[in-house]
Amino acid sequence: MAIQTVGVIGCGLMGSGITQVTAQGGFAVVVVEASDELLQRGLGRLRTTLDGLVEKGRLEAAARDAALARITGTTRLEDLKGCDLVVEAMTENQALKNETFAKLDRICPPPAILASNTSSCNVTAMAAATRRPGQVLGLHFFNPVPLMKLVEVVRTILTDDGAARTATEWVRAVGKVPVQAKDSTAFIVNRLLVPYLLDAIRVYEGGLATLEDIDQAMKLGCGYPMGPFTLLDLVGLDTTMYVAEVMFDEFREPRYAPPPLLKRMVMAGHLGRKSGRGFYTYDR
Secondary structure (H helix, E strand, O other): OOOOEEEEEOOOHHHHHHHHHHHHOOOEEEEEOOOHHHHHHHHHHHHHHHHHHHHOOOOOHHHHHHHHHOEEEEOOHHHHOOOOEEEEOOOOOHHHHHHHHHHHHHHOOOOOEEEEOOOOOOHHHHHHOOOOHHHEEEEEEOOOOOOOOEEEEEEOOOOOHHHHHHHHHHHHHOOOEEEEEEOOOOOOHHHHHHHHHHHHHHHHHOOOOOHHHHHHHHHHHHOOOOOHHHHHHHHOHHHHHHHHHHHHHHHOOHHHOOOHHHHHHHHOOOOEHHHOEOOOEOOO
């Protein structure tokens, strides 16, 4: 099946980024948000990003205009009825995702592929909520979507080879690098990354070293582009704690349990860059 029109559910940071790279890849995009206010905010963020690329000389103005012309915004899920692929990028709520996939199954044409950008929810449960489980999979993009090259293509035990192949080809068509993963909580990257971040918090919590020295050690000692606490603040402490809790619920391994300090920082509203304060303090 040739993908021509793509639906994106959610126009937050991830959804607007997926919409952007899809439109820049030459595909028509229909992006859905819960309200017009959220939709306009997301589309405004997208336009600002594209304008910035033009100002920096990294994108022609004509290419920006062409990408924007391929995007249609709506608050109606029913407007996805003509899409060949739908990528869901809503909040990490399993029940809401299952319900949405059941609705998409009724709305979208029979050949359409339904995908989730989830980083931690159960894709198999979403597939089971539909009458087309073979055409449901995960497409896990990374933040910020326009810059990060990786997409995890997540297959459930129900996913058809043809659907996975078509989705993988589409990922390449929008300029990303696909890797294949099975539907197991946290997939590849977060399964390895989250325990590392949690261990960094435990090291700091135990008084071994300062935040700055731990970050510097991992940058210079391991060649990482940023230290664990800078990354935690960028990802969001609440997001990290949520993923850790999901992983702990699934596997019951102590290394996946959120450390006490992380829980208390989230309770205090110290969520990282988005709140102005996390392990470090930021100007807002």
